[in-house]
Amino acid sequence: MSDPETDSPANADKRQPRQSRLVKAALGCARLGRFDVTLRNVSQTGIGGQGPHMLQLGERLTVYLPSHDPMMGTVRWVVDRRFGVETDREIYPERLRGAPGGALAASDSSAAFQIVPPPKLTSRRPGLLLGVPNVTRKDGWDRH
Numbered sequence: 637m638s639d640p641e642t643d644s645p646a647n648a649d650k651r652q653p654r655q656s657r658l659v660k661a662a663l664g665c666a667r668l669g670r671f672d673v674t675l676r677n678v679s680q681t682g683i684g685g686q687g688p689h690m691l692q693l694g695e696r697l698t699v700y701l702p703s704h705d706p707m708m709g710t711v712r713w714v715v716d717r718r719f720g721v722e723t724d725r726e727i728y729p730e731r732l733r734g735a736p737g738g739a740l741a742a743s744d745s746s747a748a749f750q751i752v753p754p755p756k757l758t759s760r761r762p763g764l765l766l767g768v769p770n771v772t773r774k775d776g777w778d779r780h
Contacts, residue, residue, distance in 0.1 A: 659732045662700040663687065663721075670700075673719075678729045682712070682722040691719045699723055703731035 659678070664670035673687035683699065691697075695711045699721060709721040 659702065661685070661702065663691075664698040664700065665695060667692075667695070670698075675732075678727060678732055680726050680729070682709070682720060683727065684718070684720045686718045688717065690714065690717055697721060701727065701732065704728065 659675045660672060661675050661683070662670055662672050668689050671688055673685050675683050675685035677684035683701075691711045691714050693711055693714055697709050697711065699707050699709045701707075704727065707723050707725040707727075709723040711719055712722050713720040
């Protein structure tokens with residue numbers, strides 16, 4: 637099977653302009669459940685990327701993109717674990733800006749981030765003395 641991502645003159649007129657993006661998103665379907673994917677190309681009507689599973693042509697998926705409501709899509713091409721999905725609703729590529737520092741933006745990046753301090757619990761055993769060598773107990777036994 638030839639690579640559908642290559643531009644042929646026949647397909648060039650039909651396709652929306654693509655924008656290269658490196659975005660983390662998620663797909664979901666009844667067969668595989670929900671799983672993370674990496675998108676490399678985005679247009680107003682579809683996405684192209686790579687994931688952990690081989691999708692099936694014509695398979696219906698739920699597409700979870702950052703800063704978008706979940707939307708339905710149809711798998712239009714598959715080469716190994718790379719895929720192209722045509723979405724039922726419009727995608728706004730300008731909302732999929734890469735995260736600062738070149739990191740991948742997560743599909744749930746709209747969630748608030750907060751730092752939670754570690755709990756202040758002691759996990760030492762009762763009676764354990766740290767840093768005190770050769771302590772003699774009241775009953776005459778040496779503790780090492």
